[in-house]
Amino acid sequence: MLSRRIIPCLDVRDGRVVKGVRFRDHVDMGDIVDLALRYRDEGADELVFYDIGASPEGRSVDRDWVTRVSRLIDIPFCVAGGIRDVDTARAVLHAGADKISINTPALERPALIGELAEAFGVQCVVVGIDSIREADGQWRVRSHTGDPDRTRELPVRTLDWIVEAQRRGAGEIVLNCMDSDGVRRGYDIVQLKAARAVCGVPLIASGGAGTAEHFAEAFAEADVDGALAASVFHSGAIAIPDLKRELKARGIEVRDV
Amino acid sequence: MRVVIVDAGGANTGSVRYAFDRLGVDAALVTDAASIRAAERVVLPGVGTAVQVMARLRELDLVDTLRTLQVPLLGICVGMQLLFSRSEEGNIDALGLLPGRVVRLAGTPALRVPHMGWNTMRKVRSSPLVEGIGPGDRAYFVHSYAAPVTADCILACDHGAPFAAVVQRGLVAGTQFHPERSGRVGARLLRNFLSPDFAAGPTP
Numbered sequence: 367m368l369s370r371r372i373i374p375c376l377d378v379r380d381g382r383v384v385k386g387v388r389f390r391d392h393v394d395m396g397d398i399v400d401l402a403l404r405y406r407d408e409g410a411d412e413l414v415f416y417d418i419g420a421s422p423e424g425r426s427v428d429r430d431w432v433t434r435v436s437r438l439i440d441i442p443f444c445v446a447g448g449i450r451d452v453d454t455a456r457a458v459l460h461a462g463a464d465k466i467s468i469n470t471p472a473l474e475r476p477a478l479i480g481e482l483a484e485a486f487g488v489q490c491v492v493v494g495i496d497s498i499r500e501a502d503g504q505w506r507v508r509s510h511t512g513d514p515d516r517t518r519e520l521p522v523r524t525l526d527w528i529v530e531a532q533r534r535g536a537g538e539i540v541l542n543c544m545d546s547d548g549v550r551r552g553y554d555i556v557q558l559k560a561a562r563a564v565c566g567v568p569l570i571a572s573g574g575a576g577t578a579e580h581f582a583e584a585f586a587e588a589d590v591d592g593a594l595a596a597s598v599f600h601s602g603a604i605a606i607p608d609l610k611r612e613l614k615a616r617g618i619e620v621r622d623v
Numbered sequence: 624m625r626v627v628i629v630d631a632g633g634a635n636t637g638s639v640r641y642a643f644d645r646l647g648v649d650a651a652l653v654t655d656a657a658s659i660r661a662a663e664r665v666v667l668p669g670v671g672t673a674v675q676v677m678a679r680l681r682e683l684d685l686v687d688t689l690r691t692l693q694v695p696l697l698g699i700c701v702g703m704q705l706l707f708s709r710s711e712e713g714n715i716d717a718l719g720l721l722p723g724r725v726v727r728l729a730g731t732p733a734l735r736v737p738h739m740g741w742n743t744m745r746k747v748r749s750s751p752l753v754e755g756i757g758p759g760d761r762a763y764f765v766h767s768y769a770a771p772v773t774a775d776c777i778l779a780c781d782h783g784a785p786f787a788a789v790v791q792r793g794l795v796a797g798t799q800f801h802p803e804r805s806g807r808v809g810a811r812l813l814r815n816f817l818s819p820d821f822a823a824g825p826t827p
Contacts, residue, residue: 442801487767568735568740
Protein backbone atom coordinates (compact mmCIF):
# COMPACT_ATOMS: atom_id res chain seq x y z
CA MET A 367 0.00 0.00 0.00
CA LEU A 368 1.21 3.45 -0.90
CA SER A 369 2.53 5.34 2.11
CA ARG A 370 1.78 8.94 3.01
CA ARG A 371 4.83 11.10 2.43
CA ILE A 372 6.64 13.28 4.97
CA ILE A 373 8.40 16.05 3.11
CA PRO A 374 10.82 18.50 4.73
CA CYS A 375 10.98 21.70 2.76
CA LEU A 376 14.27 23.52 2.56
CA ASP A 377 14.08 27.17 1.53
CA VAL A 378 17.33 28.03 -0.19
CA ARG A 379 18.88 31.45 -0.52
CA ASP A 380 22.44 32.04 -1.75
CA GLY A 381 23.25 28.35 -1.40
CA ARG A 382 22.15 28.11 2.27
CA VAL A 383 18.97 26.79 3.86
CA VAL A 384 16.96 29.60 5.46
CA LYS A 385 13.61 29.84 7.20
CA GLY A 386 11.34 32.78 7.87
CA VAL A 387 8.03 33.18 9.62
CA ARG A 388 5.16 34.09 7.32
CA PHE A 389 7.72 34.37 4.52
CA ARG A 390 9.71 37.14 6.31
CA ASP A 391 12.79 37.48 8.51
CA HIS A 392 14.89 34.67 7.13
CA VAL A 393 17.28 32.90 9.50
CA ASP A 394 20.22 30.72 8.38
CA MET A 395 19.49 27.05 9.07
CA GLY A 396 22.64 25.43 7.64
CA ASP A 397 24.29 23.89 4.60
CA ILE A 398 22.00 22.37 1.95
CA VAL A 399 23.77 19.04 1.64
CA ASP A 400 24.21 18.59 5.42
CA LEU A 401 20.51 19.14 6.01
CA ALA A 402 19.48 17.00 3.03
CA LEU A 403 21.55 14.08 4.32
CA ARG A 404 20.26 14.53 7.86
CA TYR A 405 16.64 14.33 6.69
CA ARG A 406 17.38 11.36 4.45
CA ASP A 407 18.92 9.52 7.41
CA GLU A 408 15.97 10.39 9.65
CA GLY A 409 13.48 8.94 7.19
CA ALA A 410 12.19 11.82 5.08
CA ASP A 411 10.32 10.38 2.09
CA GLU A 412 11.16 13.22 -0.22
CA LEU A 413 12.73 16.68 -0.09
CA VAL A 414 11.66 19.96 -1.62
CA PHE A 415 14.11 22.77 -2.22
CA TYR A 416 12.71 26.20 -2.88
CA ASP A 417 15.18 28.74 -4.19
CA ILE A 418 13.13 31.51 -2.64
CA GLY A 419 15.17 34.34 -4.10
CA ALA A 420 15.04 33.10 -7.69
CA SER A 421 11.56 34.07 -8.80
CA PRO A 422 11.40 37.55 -7.18
CA GLU A 423 14.90 38.32 -8.45
CA GLY A 424 13.93 37.18 -11.95
CA ARG A 425 16.63 34.50 -12.18
CA SER A 426 16.53 30.73 -12.34
CA VAL A 427 17.67 28.25 -9.74
CA ASP A 428 21.42 27.71 -9.19
CA ARG A 429 22.15 24.25 -10.58
CA ASP A 430 25.43 23.59 -8.73
CA TRP A 431 23.77 22.63 -5.48
CA VAL A 432 21.19 20.52 -7.33
CA THR A 433 24.06 18.40 -8.63
CA ARG A 434 25.70 18.25 -5.19
CA VAL A 435 22.45 17.05 -3.61
CA SER A 436 21.72 14.54 -6.37
CA ARG A 437 25.13 12.89 -6.04
CA LEU A 438 24.59 12.11 -2.38
CA ILE A 439 20.85 11.69 -1.91
CA ASP A 440 19.04 8.42 -2.65
CA ILE A 441 15.50 9.67 -2.08
CA PRO A 442 13.52 11.83 -4.51
CA PHE A 443 13.74 15.58 -4.45
CA CYS A 444 11.92 18.42 -6.10
CA VAL A 445 13.37 21.82 -7.00
CA ALA A 446 11.45 25.07 -7.26
CA GLY A 447 12.42 28.62 -7.95
CA GLY A 448 12.33 30.75 -11.08
CA ILE A 449 11.86 27.86 -13.54
CA ARG A 450 10.04 29.63 -16.36
CA ASP A 451 10.86 27.68 -19.52
CA VAL A 452 11.49 24.14 -20.78
CA ASP A 453 15.24 24.65 -21.21
CA THR A 454 15.73 25.75 -17.61
CA ALA A 455 13.58 22.88 -16.38
CA ARG A 456 15.63 20.44 -18.45
CA ALA A 457 18.86 21.77 -16.98
CA VAL A 458 17.54 21.37 -13.41
CA LEU A 459 16.27 17.85 -14.12
CA HIS A 460 19.53 16.89 -15.81
CA ALA A 461 21.41 18.23 -12.79
CA GLY A 462 19.59 15.49 -10.88
CA ALA A 463 16.27 16.83 -9.60
CA ASP A 464 13.41 14.35 -9.88
CA LYS A 465 10.65 16.91 -10.15
CA ILE A 466 10.36 20.60 -10.75
CA SER A 467 7.84 22.80 -9.05
CA ILE A 468 6.54 25.97 -10.61
CA ASN A 469 4.47 28.64 -8.92
CA THR A 470 4.78 32.28 -10.03
CA PRO A 471 5.85 31.42 -13.61
CA ALA A 472 2.79 29.16 -14.00
CA LEU A 473 0.50 31.99 -12.92
CA GLU A 474 2.20 34.41 -15.28
CA ARG A 475 2.00 31.99 -18.20
CA PRO A 476 -0.23 28.94 -17.56
CA ALA A 477 0.81 27.34 -20.88
CA LEU A 478 4.17 26.61 -19.23
CA ILE A 479 2.55 23.74 -17.31
CA GLY A 480 1.57 22.01 -20.54
CA GLU A 481 4.94 22.63 -22.15
CA LEU A 482 6.74 20.99 -19.22
CA ALA A 483 4.31 18.07 -19.10
CA GLU A 484 4.79 17.53 -22.83
CA ALA A 485 8.58 17.63 -22.52
CA PHE A 486 9.10 15.54 -19.37
CA GLY A 487 5.81 13.81 -18.54
CA VAL A 488 3.25 14.98 -15.99
CA GLN A 489 5.00 13.07 -13.18
CA CYS A 490 7.83 15.63 -13.22
CA VAL A 491 5.61 18.68 -13.04
CA VAL A 492 4.53 20.00 -9.66
CA VAL A 493 2.46 23.16 -9.39
CA GLY A 494 2.98 25.01 -6.12
CA ILE A 495 0.19 27.30 -5.02
CA ASP A 496 0.34 30.01 -2.35
CA SER A 497 -3.18 30.61 -1.19
CA ILE A 498 -4.78 33.05 1.22
CA ARG A 499 -8.31 33.52 2.52
CA GLU A 500 -9.63 36.94 1.57
CA ALA A 501 -12.25 39.10 3.29
CA ASP A 502 -15.07 37.73 1.10
CA GLY A 503 -14.30 34.20 2.33
CA GLN A 504 -12.76 33.07 -0.95
CA TRP A 505 -9.29 31.53 -1.20
CA ARG A 506 -7.19 33.28 -3.82
CA VAL A 507 -3.65 32.81 -5.06
CA ARG A 508 -0.59 34.97 -4.50
CA SER A 509 2.48 35.19 -6.72
CA HIS A 510 6.08 36.31 -6.05
CA THR A 511 5.77 35.20 -2.43
CA GLY A 512 9.53 34.68 -2.07
CA ASP A 513 9.81 38.43 -1.47
CA PRO A 514 6.99 39.98 0.61
CA ASP A 515 7.62 43.40 -0.93
CA ARG A 516 6.89 42.05 -4.39
CA THR A 517 4.09 39.63 -3.55
CA ARG A 518 1.11 40.18 -5.83
CA GLU A 519 -2.56 39.62 -5.14
CA LEU A 520 -4.19 37.85 -8.06
CA PRO A 521 -7.92 37.59 -8.75
CA VAL A 522 -7.61 33.84 -9.42
CA ARG A 523 -9.55 31.60 -7.02
CA THR A 524 -7.37 28.84 -5.59
CA LEU A 525 -9.81 26.01 -6.34
CA ASP A 526 -10.22 27.18 -9.95
CA TRP A 527 -6.45 27.29 -10.33
CA ILE A 528 -6.09 23.73 -8.97
CA VAL A 529 -8.55 22.53 -11.62
CA GLU A 530 -6.85 24.46 -14.41
CA ALA A 531 -3.35 23.37 -13.39
CA GLN A 532 -4.40 19.70 -13.59
CA ARG A 533 -6.11 20.22 -16.94
CA ARG A 534 -2.87 21.69 -18.28
CA GLY A 535 -0.72 18.79 -17.04
CA ALA A 536 0.23 19.23 -13.39
CA GLY A 537 1.20 15.84 -11.93
CA GLU A 538 1.10 17.04 -8.32
CA ILE A 539 -0.21 20.04 -6.41
CA VAL A 540 1.50 21.55 -3.36
CA LEU A 541 -1.00 23.79 -1.60
CA ASN A 542 0.62 26.25 0.75
CA CYS A 543 -1.97 27.85 2.98
CA MET A 544 -0.38 31.21 3.76
CA ASP A 545 -2.69 32.06 6.65
CA SER A 546 -1.27 29.16 8.64
CA ASP A 547 2.30 29.10 7.28
CA GLY A 548 5.08 29.24 9.83
CA VAL A 549 2.85 29.65 12.89
CA ARG A 550 2.52 25.96 13.83
CA ARG A 551 -1.19 25.94 14.63
CA GLY A 552 -1.98 23.17 12.22
CA TYR A 553 -2.62 22.71 8.54
CA ASP A 554 -5.67 24.46 7.07
CA ILE A 555 -7.85 21.33 7.01
CA VAL A 556 -10.93 23.11 5.65
CA GLN A 557 -9.04 24.48 2.68
CA LEU A 558 -7.19 21.22 2.07
CA LYS A 559 -10.45 19.26 2.06
CA ALA A 560 -11.89 21.67 -0.48
CA ALA A 561 -8.75 21.28 -2.57
CA ARG A 562 -8.84 17.48 -2.27
CA ALA A 563 -12.38 17.44 -3.64
CA VAL A 564 -11.18 18.97 -6.92
CA CYS A 565 -7.71 17.39 -7.05
CA GLY A 566 -7.28 14.02 -8.80
CA VAL A 567 -3.48 14.08 -8.75
CA PRO A 568 -1.35 13.84 -5.60
CA LEU A 569 -1.98 16.74 -3.20
CA ILE A 570 0.62 17.91 -0.70
CA ALA A 571 -0.34 19.97 2.36
CA SER A 572 1.91 22.87 3.26
CA GLY A 573 1.86 25.52 5.95
CA GLY A 574 1.13 25.29 9.65
CA ALA A 575 2.54 22.00 10.97
CA GLY A 576 3.40 22.27 14.66
CA THR A 577 2.74 18.83 16.13
CA ALA A 578 2.44 15.21 15.02
CA GLU A 579 -1.31 15.60 15.54
CA HIS A 580 -1.38 18.21 12.76
CA PHE A 581 0.14 15.75 10.29
CA ALA A 582 -2.31 13.06 11.35
CA GLU A 583 -5.26 15.44 10.79
CA ALA A 584 -4.05 16.37 7.31
CA PHE A 585 -3.77 12.70 6.31
CA ALA A 586 -6.88 11.39 8.04
CA GLU A 587 -9.26 14.30 7.45
CA ALA A 588 -8.06 15.99 4.27
CA ASP A 589 -6.73 12.76 2.68
CA VAL A 590 -3.60 14.48 1.40
CA ASP A 591 -0.88 12.30 -0.13
CA GLY A 592 1.96 14.09 1.58
CA ALA A 593 2.62 16.75 4.17
CA LEU A 594 5.33 19.31 3.87
CA ALA A 595 6.91 21.24 6.72
CA ALA A 596 10.03 23.26 7.38
CA SER A 597 10.53 24.98 10.70
CA VAL A 598 9.36 22.12 12.93
CA PHE A 599 11.94 19.86 11.33
CA HIS A 600 14.76 22.41 11.17
CA SER A 601 14.32 23.39 14.82
CA GLY A 602 14.09 19.81 15.99
CA ALA A 603 10.60 20.39 17.44
CA ILE A 604 9.50 17.27 15.56
CA ALA A 605 11.86 14.39 14.82
CA ILE A 606 10.79 12.44 11.74
CA PRO A 607 11.25 8.97 13.33
CA ASP A 608 8.98 10.01 16.25
CA LEU A 609 6.46 11.51 13.83
CA LYS A 610 6.32 8.32 11.79
CA ARG A 611 5.89 6.17 14.90
CA GLU A 612 3.02 8.40 16.00
CA LEU A 613 1.34 8.27 12.58
CA LYS A 614 1.75 4.50 12.38
CA ALA A 615 0.15 4.12 15.82
CA ARG A 616 -2.86 6.01 14.43
CA GLY A 617 -3.16 3.58 11.53
CA ILE A 618 -1.66 5.91 8.94
CA GLU A 619 0.49 4.14 6.34
CA VAL A 620 4.10 5.34 6.54
CA ARG A 621 7.45 4.10 5.31
CA ASP A 622 9.65 2.57 8.01
CA VAL A 623 13.30 3.41 7.81
CA MET B 624 32.97 -3.60 -14.52
CA ARG B 625 32.01 -1.70 -17.69
CA VAL B 626 28.54 -0.31 -17.06
CA VAL B 627 26.93 2.01 -19.59
CA ILE B 628 23.81 4.10 -19.30
CA VAL B 629 21.99 4.70 -22.57
CA ASP B 630 21.39 8.45 -22.77
CA ALA B 631 18.02 8.48 -24.50
CA GLY B 632 17.27 12.02 -23.39
CA GLY B 633 15.54 10.96 -20.18
CA ALA B 634 15.91 13.49 -17.42
CA ASN B 635 17.11 11.02 -14.77
CA THR B 636 20.27 9.82 -16.51
CA GLY B 637 22.35 11.93 -14.13
CA SER B 638 20.73 10.52 -10.99
CA VAL B 639 21.11 6.94 -12.24
CA ARG B 640 24.79 7.60 -12.87
CA TYR B 641 25.21 8.99 -9.35
CA ALA B 642 23.48 5.89 -7.93
CA PHE B 643 26.13 3.66 -9.53
CA ASP B 644 28.78 6.11 -8.36
CA ARG B 645 27.57 5.57 -4.77
CA LEU B 646 28.17 1.83 -5.34
CA GLY B 647 31.71 2.57 -6.49
CA VAL B 648 30.97 1.98 -10.19
CA ASP B 649 31.79 4.60 -12.79
CA ALA B 650 28.98 4.22 -15.35
CA ALA B 651 29.40 6.04 -18.66
CA LEU B 652 26.59 7.84 -20.49
CA VAL B 653 26.59 6.59 -24.06
CA THR B 654 24.61 7.07 -27.26
CA ASP B 655 26.41 4.74 -29.67
CA ALA B 656 25.96 1.07 -30.52
CA ALA B 657 29.64 0.14 -30.20
CA SER B 658 29.89 1.31 -26.57
CA ILE B 659 26.69 -0.53 -25.72
CA ARG B 660 27.90 -3.77 -27.30
CA ALA B 661 31.25 -3.52 -25.52
CA ALA B 662 29.66 -3.10 -22.08
CA GLU B 663 29.15 -5.78 -19.43
CA ARG B 664 25.97 -4.16 -18.11
CA VAL B 665 23.58 -1.83 -19.96
CA VAL B 666 21.07 0.45 -18.25
CA LEU B 667 18.18 2.11 -20.07
CA PRO B 668 16.70 4.84 -17.86
CA GLY B 669 13.83 7.02 -18.88
CA VAL B 670 11.95 9.89 -17.42
CA GLY B 671 9.54 11.42 -19.83
CA THR B 672 7.11 9.80 -22.19
CA ALA B 673 7.44 6.44 -23.94
CA VAL B 674 6.97 8.24 -27.26
CA GLN B 675 9.94 10.55 -26.71
CA VAL B 676 12.34 7.94 -25.38
CA MET B 677 11.43 5.48 -28.18
CA ALA B 678 11.79 8.23 -30.80
CA ARG B 679 15.21 9.08 -29.41
CA LEU B 680 16.31 5.41 -29.55
CA ARG B 681 15.26 5.27 -33.22
CA GLU B 682 17.03 8.55 -33.94
CA LEU B 683 20.22 7.15 -32.39
CA ASP B 684 19.67 3.92 -34.36
CA LEU B 685 19.89 1.85 -31.16
CA VAL B 686 16.68 -0.19 -31.45
CA ASP B 687 18.31 -3.23 -33.05
CA THR B 688 21.34 -2.97 -30.77
CA LEU B 689 19.11 -3.18 -27.71
CA ARG B 690 16.91 -5.90 -29.21
CA THR B 691 19.88 -8.15 -29.91
CA LEU B 692 21.95 -7.36 -26.83
CA GLN B 693 23.88 -10.33 -25.37
CA VAL B 694 24.65 -8.73 -21.99
CA PRO B 695 22.40 -7.90 -19.01
CA LEU B 696 20.04 -5.00 -19.66
CA LEU B 697 18.13 -3.07 -16.99
CA GLY B 698 15.30 -0.76 -17.99
CA ILE B 699 14.21 1.81 -15.41
CA CYS B 700 10.71 3.36 -15.30
CA VAL B 701 9.88 4.30 -18.91
CA GLY B 702 12.99 2.30 -19.84
CA MET B 703 11.32 -0.79 -18.36
CA GLN B 704 8.01 -0.02 -20.10
CA LEU B 705 9.83 0.10 -23.44
CA LEU B 706 11.04 -3.50 -22.97
CA PHE B 707 7.46 -4.60 -23.71
CA SER B 708 5.84 -5.02 -27.12
CA ARG B 709 3.62 -1.97 -27.08
CA SER B 710 2.77 1.06 -25.00
CA GLU B 711 -0.63 2.66 -24.81
CA GLU B 712 1.20 5.95 -24.18
CA GLY B 713 1.15 7.32 -27.72
CA ASN B 714 0.13 3.86 -29.02
CA ILE B 715 3.63 2.92 -30.06
CA ASP B 716 5.58 -0.22 -30.79
CA ALA B 717 8.32 -0.58 -28.18
CA LEU B 718 11.40 -2.82 -28.10
CA GLY B 719 9.41 -6.04 -27.90
CA LEU B 720 11.86 -7.91 -25.68
CA LEU B 721 9.00 -8.92 -23.38
CA PRO B 722 5.45 -9.75 -24.48
CA GLY B 723 2.74 -7.47 -23.19
CA ARG B 724 1.23 -4.03 -23.50
CA VAL B 725 1.85 -1.11 -21.16
CA VAL B 726 -1.40 0.62 -20.21
CA ARG B 727 -2.46 3.72 -18.33
CA LEU B 728 -3.18 3.28 -14.61
CA ALA B 729 -6.86 3.72 -13.86
CA GLY B 730 -7.31 6.27 -11.09
CA THR B 731 -10.19 6.54 -8.67
CA PRO B 732 -11.04 9.35 -6.26
CA ALA B 733 -9.05 7.48 -3.60
CA LEU B 734 -6.23 6.35 -5.90
CA ARG B 735 -4.43 9.21 -7.53
CA VAL B 736 -2.65 9.03 -10.87
CA PRO B 737 0.29 9.57 -11.25
CA HIS B 738 1.08 6.78 -8.77
CA MET B 739 3.64 8.75 -6.79
CA GLY B 740 5.44 7.73 -3.63
CA TRP B 741 6.77 4.76 -1.67
CA ASN B 742 4.88 1.51 -2.16
CA THR B 743 5.31 -2.08 -1.01
CA MET B 744 5.76 -4.98 -3.42
CA ARG B 745 5.01 -8.68 -3.34
CA LYS B 746 7.07 -11.52 -4.71
CA VAL B 747 5.76 -13.31 -7.78
CA ARG B 748 8.93 -15.27 -8.58
CA SER B 749 12.41 -15.55 -7.11
CA SER B 750 15.42 -14.04 -8.80
CA PRO B 751 18.92 -13.03 -7.74
CA LEU B 752 17.86 -9.55 -8.94
CA VAL B 753 15.62 -9.08 -5.90
CA GLU B 754 17.79 -10.90 -3.36
CA GLY B 755 17.61 -9.09 0.00
CA ILE B 756 14.41 -7.22 -0.87
CA GLY B 757 11.64 -8.55 1.31
CA PRO B 758 7.97 -8.08 2.17
CA GLY B 759 7.32 -4.66 3.67
CA ASP B 760 10.22 -3.04 1.84
CA ARG B 761 9.21 0.05 -0.08
CA ALA B 762 10.47 1.56 -3.30
CA TYR B 763 9.81 4.96 -4.87
CA PHE B 764 7.40 5.02 -7.81
CA VAL B 765 6.34 7.89 -10.02
CA HIS B 766 4.43 6.96 -13.17
CA SER B 767 1.06 7.05 -14.93
CA TYR B 768 1.51 3.97 -17.14
CA ALA B 769 2.37 0.45 -16.06
CA ALA B 770 3.23 -3.00 -17.40
CA PRO B 771 1.00 -6.03 -16.81
CA VAL B 772 1.82 -8.87 -14.43
CA THR B 773 2.93 -11.57 -16.89
CA ALA B 774 5.12 -14.67 -16.72
CA ASP B 775 8.13 -12.29 -16.62
CA CYS B 776 7.03 -10.53 -13.44
CA ILE B 777 9.34 -10.90 -10.41
CA LEU B 778 7.80 -8.37 -8.01
CA ALA B 779 4.30 -6.98 -8.37
CA CYS B 780 2.84 -3.80 -6.90
CA ASP B 781 -0.76 -2.69 -6.50
CA HIS B 782 -2.31 0.68 -7.22
CA GLY B 783 -5.97 -0.06 -7.78
CA ALA B 784 -4.92 -2.98 -9.96
CA PRO B 785 -1.76 -5.11 -9.88
CA PHE B 786 1.12 -4.14 -12.15
CA ALA B 787 4.72 -5.27 -12.65
CA ALA B 788 7.25 -3.54 -10.38
CA VAL B 789 10.24 -5.69 -11.37
CA VAL B 790 10.48 -7.92 -14.44
CA GLN B 791 13.11 -10.27 -15.81
CA ARG B 792 13.43 -12.70 -18.68
CA GLY B 793 16.94 -14.07 -18.98
CA LEU B 794 19.35 -11.18 -19.27
CA VAL B 795 16.59 -8.61 -19.80
CA ALA B 796 15.30 -6.93 -16.64
CA GLY B 797 13.42 -3.83 -15.62
CA THR B 798 12.14 -1.90 -12.63
CA GLN B 799 9.12 0.37 -12.67
CA PHE B 800 10.33 2.05 -9.49
CA HIS B 801 13.36 4.30 -9.39
CA PRO B 802 16.26 2.38 -7.81
CA GLU B 803 18.33 5.57 -7.86
CA ARG B 804 15.78 7.17 -5.53
CA SER B 805 14.67 4.18 -3.47
CA GLY B 806 17.22 4.28 -0.65
CA ARG B 807 18.58 0.94 0.56
CA VAL B 808 16.11 -1.10 -1.54
CA GLY B 809 17.17 0.60 -4.76
CA ALA B 810 20.87 0.30 -3.99
CA ARG B 811 20.39 -3.41 -3.29
CA LEU B 812 18.64 -3.98 -6.61
CA LEU B 813 21.41 -2.20 -8.53
CA ARG B 814 24.07 -4.21 -6.68
CA ASN B 815 22.20 -7.41 -7.53
CA PHE B 816 22.10 -6.37 -11.18
CA LEU B 817 25.89 -5.95 -11.15
CA SER B 818 26.44 -9.29 -9.41
CA PRO B 819 27.68 -12.31 -11.43
CA ASP B 820 24.64 -14.18 -10.00
CA PHE B 821 22.30 -11.99 -12.02
CA ALA B 822 22.80 -14.03 -15.18
CA ALA B 823 21.37 -17.12 -13.44
CA GLY B 824 17.96 -15.53 -14.00
CA PRO B 825 14.64 -16.05 -12.26
CA THR B 826 13.42 -19.32 -10.85
CA PRO B 827 9.74 -20.32 -10.83
